[in-house]
Amino acid sequence: MYNRYTQRTNAIARKKRRRKRMIRRVVTTLTGLLLIAFIAAAVVWLITAAVNKNRKDEPDNPPIAEQSGETAQAEEQQPVTEEVTQTDPEAPPASPPEEMQTVTVTEADIGKGILILVNRQHPYSFTSDYELIDLFTFKSSSYKFRDTGMMFAPFAGEKLNEMLVDFHNRTGNHIINIISAYRDIDTQQRIYDSKLKYYNGDVETTEKWVAVPGSSEHHTGLAVDLGLYDDNGESYDYDGKGEYAWINENCWKYGFIVRYDSAKTDLTGIAYEPWHFRYLGLPHAEIIASTTYCYEEYIDYLKSFPQSGQHLFFTSYTGERYEIFYVPSEGKETKIELPKDCEYFISGNNVDGFIVTVTLNGDS
């Protein structure tokens, strides 16, 4: 018993010693490993610090290399933002200062051009400088005409035709009916009188739907109303919904805007008319479509880009770059400064001045 007990005690003691040795060995190994890791980390840190120091000392090193990933990304996105907002104070100067030309416009020109605002407060001057053509010259099976003899500005008629043909090609729908284009003042008066009769002499309601003669956009030959006329000879209102929504959402690509928005009736003075399209051309229709402005607001907005200040720069979906600015009328004659040999157009705003649109070259 005694011997066996002693043997067991010795065995336990040996086991304890072995365990102690093992623990010591593990501790030694771990300490060694930690030491190696520490030395390695120190070496890596020293090398990195040395490399960074060298980089900072290089004069040609682009500043972006020293920025954090987030800042570098923001830096890369900056040109895009500049294109979209067009109001970046660091935008390129208006034009090369060396070669300039002066164009003189007169007071009467305020009421001329495709960008004129026409409403109750700013009636049409009936002095347009473009001839009108019969829309029927675009006769196509893609859509219909209420009548022949509906007159329109030719450049706008071309884009209207293009839009309606594109719509037909997308949908197969061929029942869009052009129901109204240019109106002279007598026609507008007839429409006004008949609507007034319809509303039992209620002037306020009548004028929500029909512009007072002289203040209708239809006088310009740049506004068109769409309707629907099916194969059974039934007429319907065009509401711009369903498949027709494509037209109201994409008309800006063809230079048109839905002029009388439901949210802007206080400013336009006219009820929501999803069927009434006004031609403004590019880039203006596109800029307006990218904002929530109605045309009254847009005319005001452009005044924040005067000839002598920051101009509005805009890149169209076509890739074309534009520079736009406003020149207030100086009375009888107004001088407009433009880069020489540039492509441009000047339009009156029919309020108090001129809108200048310059097409920039690709390298500008």
Ligand SMILES: [Zn+2]
């Ligand atoms: Zn209309």
